[in-house]
Amino acid sequence: MPEGPSIVILREEAAKFRRQTVRKVSGNSSIDLERMQGRRVVSLRSWGKHFLVEFSGFSLRVHLLMFGTYHIDEPKPKPPRLALEFDNGTLYFYTASLKYVEGPLDDSYDWRADVMSPDWDPALARRKLRRQPDTLACDALLDQDVFAGVGNIIKNEVLFRIGVHPESPIGALPPRTLTRLVAQAREYSFDFLEWKKRYVLRQHWLVHRKRDCPTCGAKLAKAKLGMRERWAYFCVRCQQLY
Structure with missing residues (x-):
């Protein structure tokens, strides 16, 4: 998609x-x-x-x-x-x-929810996330009302960047980690944009569709997780389950 x-x-x-x-x-x-x-x-x-x-x-x-x-x-x-x-x-x-x-x-559209928009509002995203503490991180990142534009690639890469297991409930994340999740949803999206324009996007994938963790070398886990059952690629050693 x-x-x-x-x-x-x-x-x-x-x-x-x-x-x-x-x-x-x-x-x-x-x-x-x-x-x-x-x-x-x-x-x-x-x-x-x-x-x-x-x-x-x-x-x-x-x-x-x-x-x-x-x-x-x-x-x-x-x-x-x-x-x-x-x-x-x-x-x-x-x-x-x-x-x-x-x-x-x-x-019809709230431009503050679009991670690529100049009107993107990270504080609004954090408030929306706090209202759904039981939502898993892998589902939260794919919630278009919170992160419009984020898809499965961005989800997997963001969670690896911030060291969060995809099945961690949002409410269990420390405040600083939640802030990093929101920030990286936008930052990685713009990295994605730059890499795709240069036709090097896949070269920068760290875990998505990869076999081994680039940090510890362990075999990455692959599973359909969350209510959306989208493929997740993650490292059980490097990504903490909160």
Whole structure:
């Protein structure tokens, strides 16, 4: 599943379509695609894992799910879920979920929860976490209401960075450790963004999809943990279970 930094890259790569008019729209989505025909793009925004094409009065929300992709100007051989054609190129989406968001985006999205946003509010994240003391750390980091944009890669790497076992309840974490968890959710996301732009992201993974701990050399544990049952990679020696 594309994580927040990947959606930021999509937003940046699609920036040339801002202020452009949709000349032709097509695709195999069940929503009313014709609604966008002839409409001018006001802005292109992102919130967490959502890519947002804003028009006057409504917006299109694109979620790339687990295996969704996008292409600009060069289509794939299979039919797209959506193709938006402009005077200066075409934006294609494949295996994506599409939904219209009515009214101003500020009424639907709290930008303070987006770890990639300049409006990110770590104090708000900490307050939300304190209200769910029984939530496991591996689930808390994937809570999009708290950490919009954080996905499984970021989750695994953040927990290793701060030395926390993924099954540690949030309420058991010392205050300083909780602060580090919140801070690293954002810091690692921006590291992810930089590495992905340089095509070296996988080279920087410490535990995600790895076999051995880079610190102690022990074999890493691998298990589907938490209520979401997402794969966790962690070191039982280096990551403390609180």
